[in-house]
Amino acid sequence: VAEKPDCIFCKIASGELPYYKVYEDQDVIAMLDIRPVNRGHALVIPKRHFENVHDLPDNLLAKIAIVAKRVAAAQKKALQPPGISVVQNNGAAAGQVIFHYHMHVIPKDHDLHQRSDPTSEELTAMAEALRRSF
Numbered sequence: 001v002a003e004k005p006d007c008i009f010c011k012i013a014s015g016e017l018p019y020y021k022v023y024e025d026q027d028v029i030a031m032l033d034i035r036p037v038n039r040g041h042a043l044v045i046p047k048r049h050f051e052n053v054h055d056l057p058d059n060l061l062a063k064i065a066i067v068a069k070r071v072a073a074a075q076k077k078a079l080q081p082p083g084i085s086v087v088q089n090n091g092a093a094a095g096q097v098i099f100h101y102h103m104h105v106i107p108k109d110h111d112l113h114q115r116s117d118p119t120s121e122e123l124t125a126m127a128e129a130l131r132r133s134f
């Protein structure tokens with residue numbers, strides 16, 4: 001399961017598709033969600049394809065959780081949100097849309113937010129701000 005055809009996150013991990021990088025190492029990528037529910041909404045993914053928490057090896061789950069914690073710290077430093085959600089959905093019924101494991105790290109301010117479509121300039125600036133704070 002190194003790479004699954006037509007998986008958007010596998011294409012990002014292999015360099016086929018661009019993304020707004022917050023962090024990368026040999027196993028894990030942290031990037032901005034391009035349709036954020038709030039400013040700074042980030043995703044942490046394994047580079048290899050695993051569909052959900054049931055498939056994901058424990059060692060990768062641990063790495064992803066640690067990177068998510070660091071992303072949350074960068075959001076706290078760069079954006080000072082009142083709260084931050086770290087959440088992860090498994091299965092369409094749970095709200096999973098892309099079937100390559102990912103952990104959401106979402107700055108929050110009480111209310112639910114609609115997804116928005118920021119410009120590439122806004123996403124580039126946000127990714128830079130979080131990288132500087134990482």
Ligand SMILES: [Zn+2]
Binds near residue numbers: 049100
């Ligand atoms: Zn994939």
